Amino acid sequence: MTLSFQSLGLSETRAKHLEKLEFVEPTDIQSQAIPHLLSGRDVVGQAQTGTGKTAAFSLPILERIDLKLSAPQALILTPTRELAMQVCQAMRSFAGDRRIRIQSIYGGQAIDRQIQRLQQGVHIVVGTPGRVIDLHERGDLHLDQINWLVLDEADEMLNMGFIQDVEKILMQLPVERQTAFFSATMPSSIRELVTKFLRSPVTVTVKQTKTAPTRINQTAYMVPRGWTKARALQPILELEDPESALIFVRTRRQAAELTSFLQAAGHNVDEYHGDLSQSQRERLMLRFRNRQVRLVVATDIAARGLDVDDLTHVINYELPDSVESYVHRIGRTGRAGKEGTAIALLQPFDRRKLYQIERHLRQKLEVKQIPTRSQIEARHLEKLQDQVREALAGERMASFLPIVAQLSEEYDPHAIAAAALQMAYDRVRPAWMQSDYAEEEIPPTTPKPKLIKRSKTSVSQGR
Numbered sequence: 001m002t003l004s005f006q007s008l009g010l011s012e013t014r015a016k017h018l019e020k021l022e023f024v025e026p027t028d029i030q031s032q033a034i035p036h037l038l039s040g041r042d043v044v045g046q047a048q049t050g051t052g053k054t055a056a057f058s059l060p061i062l063e064r065i066d067l068k069l070s071a072p073q074a075l076i077l078t079p080t081r082e083l084a085m086q087v088c089q090a091m092r093s094f095a096g097d098r099r100i101r102i103q104s105i106y107g108g109q110a111i112d113r114q115i116q117r118l119q120q121g122v123h124i125v126v127g128t129p130g131r132v133i134d135l136h137e138r139g140d141l142h143l144d145q146i147n148w149l150v151l152d153e154a155d156e157m158l159n160m161g162f163i164q165d166v167e168k169i170l171m172q173l174p175v176e177r178q179t180a181f182f183s184a185t186m187p188s189s190i191r192e193l194v195t196k197f198l199r200s201p202v203t204v205t206v207k208q209t210k211t212a213p214t215r216i217n218q219t220a221y222m223v224p225r226g227w228t229k230a231r232a233l234q235p236i237l238e239l240e241d242p243e244s245a246l247i248f249v250r251t252r253r254q255a256a257e258l259t260s261f262l263q264a265a266g267h268n269v270d271e272y273h274g275d276l277s278q279s280q281r282e283r284l285m286l287r288f289r290n291r292q293v294r295l296v297v298a299t300d301i302a303a304r305g306l307d308v309d310d311l312t313h314v315i316n317y318e319l320p321d322s323v324e325s326y327v328h329r330i331g332r333t334g335r336a337g338k339e340g341t342a343i344a345l346l347q348p349f350d351r352r353k354l355y356q357i358e359r360h361l362r363q364k365l366e367v368k369q370i371p372t373r374s375q376i377e378a379r380h381l382e383k384l385q386d387q388v389r390e391a392l393a394g395e396r397m398a399s400f401l402p403i404v405a406q407l408s409e410e411y412d413p414h415a416i417a418a419a420a421l422q423m424a425y426d427r428v429r430p431a432w433m434q435s436d437y438a439e440e441e442i443p444p445t446t447p448k449p450k451l452i453k454r455s456k457t458s459v460s461q462g463r
């Protein structure tokens with residue numbers, strides 16, 4: 001028998017409302033964490049990326065908010081501004097009751113507007129630590145009625161960059177409160193901080209053999225020797241043909257450079273990193289979510305928590321330094337039970353990082369050579385055939401029949417069809433493939449000279 005939201009202790013009204021959002025069955029983390037949170041316990045919740053941790057901590061809070069008390073009663077801290085916005089929006093949709101006022105506060109946006117909202121009275125605040133401290137110190141954010149504190153992406157929040165701010169905030173909160181930490185990763189190093197901040201917490205870990213969801217198909221491509229990663233990315237994008245992809249790089253500069261490179265190659269791509277203004281960041285996220293931008297080149301600010309519907313691919317152009325970061329990055333795809341693809345670009349010196357990741361995930365990644373010209377051509381032809389079948393099933397095709405009839409007086413119908421296909425094919429084939437992407441050019445990826453010969457033969461066999 002499957003559990004219902006109501007059987008977890010949530011009200012009938014909320015359960016009905018959740019059904020409208022197509023939340024029919026609670027996920028594992030929700031069914032395990034919600035009853036504990038409703039009973040007043042502190043909770044450490046760990047579950048894979050994309051499994052609904054947001055609702056797991058939000059629903060019990062929404063259930064218990066006192067509408068008569070016009071003061072912040074719950075504080076949710078997130079590591080990035082976008083995540084604060086996203087969690088705030090998610091909570092508003094779960095609430096489905098405009099009387100529960102939920103406000104996000106974060107840097108980069110005019111503080112006056114946020115102050116005004118706070119003065120109008122809010123029940124739940126979702127924010128980044130810096131802005132929370134700022135508004136508290138100005139006397140605009142009152143923390144003395146806080147009953148619930150949640151650290152979303154807790155391990156990240158307790159990392160070096162945030163820990164001091166988080167401690168500062170915690171010191172301002174009432175001692176009598178409920179505290180919850182949620183994340184997909186909980187490295188053992190944060191245990192000590194957990195015991196410091198939480199009171200006899202219940203640890204809810206959704207059982208899993210691996211930290212990476214099996215719904216994510218992970219592969220790695222070896223960058224050929226002498227090639228730049230940017231050059232190697234082209235045939236990979238061509239073969240994988242992602243509907244939408246997040247491409248992770250290390251630095252802001254690298255993000256800008258790769259974006260220009262891909263734009264010049266004709267891709268629909270934009271960059272996303274901390275050098276952009278807040279409004280630029282927000283606009284890009286909106287365009288990405290609406291599918292107006294297909295590829296986004298991002299730094300790690302996009303690694304955690306972001307929930308972009310149906311994101312099909314995550315590409316690690318550079319592998320991250322930590323295994324946790326890898327898990328969060330690839331977790332931007334394969335969410336809410338959907339499938340996704342994660343790709344890593346590797347150079348020989350990335351091997352060590354790859355081993356670490358594989359050891360942590362207890363899973364070997366398939367390492368492939370970058371696609372050959374003939375593989376890409378085959379893929380394009382396959383696509384072309386699908387398109388032809390689609391056109392044949394449609395009605396517009398009929399309007400071209402008179403032209404075919406006319407040409408048939410001179411040519412064989414097979415030849416006419418083949419010529420039309422050639423024209424269509426030349427249009428989809430990217431310019432770079434016509435010039436410098438000869439199959440013979442792919443140099444061996446292994447530095448061992450012995451292997452050069454063998455891999456050459458295998459390339460020519462592949463043709």
Ligand SMILES: Nc1ncnc2c1ncn2[C@@H]1O[C@H](COP(=O)(O)OP(=O)(O)OP(=O)(O)O)[C@@H](O)[C@H]1O
Nearest residue numbers: 023025026027049050051052053054184305307336
């Ligand atoms: N019970 C449910 N039924 C259907 N969809 C759900 C349910 N719970 C959550 N979802 C959807 O699943 C998606 C992922 O949820 P959420 O962002 O909370 O994941 P997460 O566990 O916080 O992931 P991450 O570790 O990446 O932050 C969201 O789009 C959310 O709407």
Ligand SMILES: [Mg+2]
Nearest residue numbers: 053054152305
């Ligand atoms: Mg989350």
